[in-house]
Amino acid sequence: MEKWTSLTNTYKKRQQAYVMIKVIDILLLVVSAFLLLYIFILNRDTLLQMILIIFIIASAAIFLIYHYVATKKQALAQTTAIEKLVLLNEQGQEVQEWSLTDETSLLIGKKTVDYQPEIDLSHAEYAALINTEHALLNCVDGIWYVEDIDSVNGVGIRKPYRHLTQKLKQENPCAIGYGDILYIANTKIIAK
Structure with missing residues (x-):
């Protein structure tokens, strides 16, 4: 019974962590939207706009590279026969x-x-x-x-x-x- 309680608590903690990650993702999205709105519409500082554009391009490149590597690993795992x-x-x-x-x-x-x-x-x-x-x-x-x-x-x-x-x-x-x-x-x- 003690093992079962421990496992149930572990499962609940994982579920709470998953919900917390989703909440943080939503908060980051909202903050990012307001930041973009401020920099490109309310603010006319071109240097700041250029820095943000470079940051967005670099972030997109890193994301695409990560996604490409993960896809290659997935394809390798699926093509390698399980023995x-x-x-x-x-x-x-x-x-x-x-x-x-x-x-x-x-x-x-x-x-x-x-x-x-x-x-x-x-x-x-x-x-x-x-x-x-x-x-x-x-x-x-x-x-x-x-x-x-x-x-x-x-x-x-x-x-x-x-x-x-x-x-x-x-x-x-x-x-x-x-x-x-x-x-x-x-x-x-x-x-x-």
Whole structure:
């Protein structure tokens, strides 16, 4: 129960941080709009206007370069074949791995008398949060997809070029690529 409370608090803190980031983004947008209005309409100082134009162009160039690099990383991750899944502990150390060679479909969950998942997380650190049938991996045309099977604590995926984890909607498959981290409840599995 104590672990569950801790995980719930962590989730709430992440949600609050996400909302705070959105609020800051909106405030920055409003301040920027007023600044542009002041500099280009109310103020006639051409030096200040030129400095702002140079700043805007430099910012746009940095954004485009960042976006280009992220897109290239995403394309590389999607074209690199996944050969295995690796279970990570809280320190990021590899604990167990499962080969995906010659596989087309794998069930992720906990082993019981009635269920025998191919990826058994019964001994993972957060096994109490994992359903017996938690998620499903399917390979279609060489691309692996993960799908949440109506689990209580959900499935998340974090791309190697992103900072936020995307929570999957139930029964809505999501493609996974090389370097992606799957969150089965709070258990981390990396695709390699």
